[in-house]
Amino acid sequence: MSHLAIAPILIPLCAGILLLLFRYLPIQLRRGFALAVTLVQLLVASLLLIKVSDGTILSYALGNWSAPFGIVLVVDRLAAWMLLVTTLLAPFPLLHACRGTDTQGQHFHVLYQLQLMGLSGAFLTGDLFNLFVFFEVLLLASYGLILHGGGRRRTESSLHYVVLNLAGSSLFLIAVGTLYGLYGTLNMADLALKMATTPAENLGPARAAALLLFGVFALKAALVPLYLWLPRAYAHTSAPVAALFAIMTKVGAYSLLRTSTLMFGAQAGGLSWLYIPWLLPLALATLLLGLLGALAARDLREQAAYLVVASVGTLLTAFALPGSDALAAGLYYLPHSTFAAAALFLLAEAISQARGTQGDRFEPGSAMPGAAWLGGLFFALTNSCCSRRRWITPCGPGFGLLSWAAACWPSLPWPAPAACSSSAPSPMWIRT
C-alpha cells in the first residue's frame, strides 16, 4: 500500500503546525517555507495524477482497517484532477499575499496551509463522515482567512458566511445520521452498493437524507437560492484569500458530482438520478442570476464574485446534463474558471491600488499607471477585448464544449441556447 495517497493531507498539516511553532522566525523564512511546501504539494498531486491516469483507483485504509469498517482515502482520476487544480492554484495567491497581506493579521500562513489540508482531504476522502470533518477543517480555516486583516465590512459579511455555514453543517450531520441509520455504513462505495437494494419502506427517509445532502452541497457551491452569502463575503475579503476561495465553490460542485454519480447514479434503484431534476434548472438559474449580478455590480471585486457564481452555474449545468461528454466539458471548464476567477480577484486588487482613491469602483477617473499591462492581463484572462473597453466574460474553451455537449442531447433542447447565450461577451466594462 502506497503512502503517497495520504501525503496531500499530511504535508500541509505538518507545515501548518511547524509554521505555528516557529511563528517568531523572520517573515521571509516563513514565506519561503510556505511557498516551498505548496510547491511540494503540487509535485505530490502531479505524481498522484500520473499514478492513477491509467484508470486505477488507489485506496488507502487508515490504520489498516479494512474498507467498510475503517476510514479510507480514495484517489481516482477525478480526485487527483481536483487535487492538481487546487495545488496549481495555491502558490499564486500565496505569492500575492507575500507582498504584504500576510503581515496585516496573525497566522496567515498557518491558516493557508490548514485550508489546503481541508481542501485536499475533502477531495480524497471516501467516507461521508470524513467529508463532513474535512469540510469543517476547511471552513474553520476559511473563517480565519476571510477575517484576515480585519475591518468593518469584512466582519459584517463574514458573520453571515459563518452562521450560514454552521447551519449547513447541522444539516449535513442530520443527513449523515439518517443515512447511517438506514444503511449502517458511511463508506461512500459501500453506501452505493447498499442503496441499490433499498427496501420500499426506507425510500422516503433515504430520499430526504439525499436531498438534505444536496442542500448542503448547494450551499457550499453557491447554487441559487443559496448563493446570497458569496458576493459580499468574496468582495470584502482580501485579494489573495478571495483568489484561493475560487476553489471553495468547486468543492461543493465536486461533492455534488461525486454523490450524484457514485451514490445516486444509474444503479441506485429507487434513488437513481435523484439530484438531476433539481440540479439542471437551479444551475441554469444560477448562471442567469450570476451574470445579471455581474452586470449590476458596482465595483470590480463584486463583479468578479458574481462571475464566480455564474461559473458555478455553468459547471453544474455541465454536471446535470446526461452523458459523459457534458461531464468531460465541465471538468475541462473547472480549472479554467477557477484560475480565471482567482486571477480576476488579484487583478482587481492591482487595479484598485493603481487607481488610488477611486479604488475599484466603476466610475470614470484619470488614466492609471500601467493600464496597458493590466489591460493586457485582462485580455489574456477574458479572451475578448476592444480598445478603451475591457470586456469581462466568463467564457472560454469549456463553454464551447459544453454547448456542443448540450446540443448533442436533443431530448434536452433548452439548455443549449442558454449555455450558448451566456458565452456571448457580457456587455460590461470598466473605464480606466
Place this chain on the structure above:
Amino acid sequence: MEALLSLAIGVLTACGIYLALRGRTFPVVLGLTLLSYAVNLFLFAMGRLAIGQPPVIGSGLPGYTDPLPQALVLTAIVISFAMTAFVIMLALKARAELGNDHVDGEHSR
C-alpha cells in the same frame, strides 16, 4: 423512550431554528447551539436505542449497542464546540466594530 427522545430532538430543533432566525447575534448563537444539541441527540439515536448493553461484541454477552454513532457524536460535539466558541468571538468583534449586535450590522427601520 423513543417518543421521549424524538420529542426532545423535535423541541430542540424547533427552538434552535426559531432562535437562529432572530435578528440579533446572541439569540442566533444560542439557536445554532440548540440545533447542534438536537443534531447530536439525533446522531446518537441513529445507532438504535439499547439500554444497558456494552458497546463491544463478545461471547456470553446478551447483545451490544452500536459504538460508531458514539464516536461520531464525540467528533460532532468537539467540532460544534469549537465553532460555537468561534462564532461567539466573531459576534463580540462585530458588536465592537459595528456598534450594535444586529446580524446585518444595522437595525432596519
